[in-house]
Amino acid sequence: MYGAGDAVIGxxxxxxxxxxxxxxxxxxxxxxxxxDAPIQACVLSHVTTTLAVIEKGAPVDLVFQxxxxxxxxxxxxxxxxxxxxxxYDAAQALQRGTVGGNVxxxxxxxxxxxxxxxxxxxxxxxxxxxxxxxxxxxxxxLVNSVVGFIGPEYLFNGKExxxxxxxxxxxxxxxxxxxxxxxCYTNHAEADQDDMDALLTLLATAGCTFIMGVxxxxxxxLNYQSTSFHDALYVRRLLGLRPxxxxxxxxxGIGITDQTGRLHEDAPEQLVRALPFLSxxxx
Amino acid sequence: MNxxxxxxxxxxxxxxxxxxxxxxxxxxxAGGGLPTSAYxxxxxxxxxxxxxxxAKLDINLMLEKIAARGWAARNVRSAxxxxxxxxxxxxxxxxxxxxxxxxxxxxMVAPDVVIVVGDGLSSVAVECNAVPVxxxxxxxxxxxxxxxxxxxxxEQARVAVADEIGELLAARLSVMMIGERPGLSAADSLxxxxxxxxxxGRLDSExxxxxxxxxxxxxAHAAAAQAAxxxxxxxxxxxxxxxxxxxxxxxxxxxxxxx
Numbered sequence: 001m002y003g004a005g006d007a008v009i010g011x012x013x014x015x016x017x018x019x020x021x022x023x024x025x026x027x028x029x030x031x032x033x034x035x036d037a038p039i040q041a042c043v044l045s046h047v048t049t050t051l052a053v054i055e056k057g058a059p060v061d062l063v064f065q066x067x068x069x070x071x072x073x074x075x076x077x078x079x080x081x082x083x084x085x086x087x088y089d090a091a092q093a094l095q096r097g098t099v100g101g102n103v104x105x106x107x108x109x110x111x112x113x114x115x116x117x118x119x120x121x122x123x124x125x126x127x128x129x130x131x132x133x134x135x136x137x138x139x140x141x142l143v144n145s146v147v148g149f150i151g152p153e154y155l156f157n158g159k160e161x162x163x164x165x166x167x168x169x170x171x172x173x174x175x176x177x178x179x180x181x182x183x184c185y186t187n188h189a190e191a192d193q194d195d196m197d198a199l200l201t202l203l204a205t206a207g208c209t210f211i212m213g214v215x216x217x218x219x220x221x222l223n224y225q226s227t228s229f230h231d232a233l234y235v236r237r238l239l240g241l242r243p244x245x246x247x248x249x250x251x252x253g254i255g256i257t258d259q260t261g262r263l264h265e266d267a268p269e270q271l272v273r274a275l276p277f278l279s280x281x282x283x
Numbered sequence: 284m285n286x287x288x289x290x291x292x293x294x295x296x297x298x299x300x301x302x303x304x305x306x307x308x309x310x311x312x313a314g315g316g317l318p319t320s321a322y323x324x325x326x327x328x329x330x331x332x333x334x335x336x337x338a339k340l341d342i343n344l345m346l347e348k349i350a351a352r353g354w355a356a357r358n359v360r361s362a363x364x365x366x367x368x369x370x371x372x373x374x375x376x377x378x379x380x381x382x383x384x385x386x387x388x389x390x391m392v393a394p395d396v397v398i399v400v401g402d403g404l405s406s407v408a409v410e411c412n413a414v415p416v417x418x419x420x421x422x423x424x425x426x427x428x429x430x431x432x433x434x435x436x437x438e439q440a441r442v443a444v445a446d447e448i449g450e451l452l453a454a455r456l457s458v459m460m461i462g463e464r465p466g467l468s469a470a471d472s473l474x475x476x477x478x479x480x481x482x483x484g485r486l487d488s489e490x491x492x493x494x495x496x497x498x499x500x501x502x503a504h505a506a507a508a509q510a511a512x513x514x515x516x517x518x519x520x521x522x523x524x525x526x527x528x529x530x531x532x533x534x535x536x537x538x539x540x541x542x
Binding site for chain 1: 297328332373463
């Protein structure tokens, strides 16, 4: 509706169940086919859930998993190299990619090893960079640092979140990854939406690969704030950035944007009519 | 000038779908930006959430409310000396202050259940919801002939401080009622963490949790009923958390999930 979604359209469900994930993926895939949209979808489940979902025959475009920078940290996430490799192979076997074969979507964030007491005395930025080494092995489509989600015990205020966001972007890009950022903060951190505007502008200027769009920047499931679809429009316009080419062409074709890439005043009727149908089939 | 000037704020034809979700969908736009009303609503919600995090729990009021119902109560503090230190150092919030530790070390009859009310990350949640839940829970536990310890009201508390409290009192089971991290849509959400044989060093996987207790979420009566069932099951199976699930099987698993 706001021209977002060229990287992935994701759903983070409250419960991590195979049935829920399979139903949501089927709904998203129906939407993709119905609208003939060049997109990929993802339900953010644990990798073992996604493996079961693939076995059930549901349409999995991307395998999601949070990863850590130490073996013990990954154990705390309930994963190992073997499980990731198994999921990678299973997703590749579906052969759903049309443009490329990148099927992994990883999330990271400084401090997770400290949080799960698996840091081995190593500082949180080094451990974060080790995540990228792990991610690289699986040629991911997306690597996302959920920078401020961890809370003030690890990144206390807007300044620390900003610094960590830039550090993560730098380290990820140095390792050749498609590095994006969930520019975010929790309500017990000393940060606000102005800090997010500033970090968004810095990261976009530095060539960040993607950012998150959450309605009104408010993640009502995980109770934290991120960036909105409006923020993405702002930064595209500010820096003359454009969506992925095939997605940009689709946006214009279906009537979300005009020939100059600006949003039409209202979304195309075809899309609005499709919405109730989608919510009905998903329930 | 044939062209119609676009309206300053563009409203959206799918705005009726807002009725289906508390999410900030279809909030309109002014150019590519947020309309002023949506911006102000967001700022207001963030301020409420911040207030909930930083507001000090009114200990005296809480103790009075408990005393008025005829229940015994004690108050304790964690080792975190200020709100800022509490936010920065979760380890201190999980430990009692030396003074409180000494106070709880005095001889006392070991209770079956110790209930701890902790401010956590939202004192507003505790002030709104703790006593309403207790009003249903306390009589049910008393009717089950369980030995109940004094209600411990804990300042600057994290969930795991209940482990130390439970250890000092030699309680069989602890119930921690604590303010959850506020979101923009709900700053008054209470969580309950139940731990069998609360002792320092318990893992989160050894607890059961009931969350989102608030007006508009899980109501006090349902939360108390669920907690009472869990307590019964924990005492019968001598376990909580993952171990309870494996001992009690799928029946217990269902009662753990709020829905």
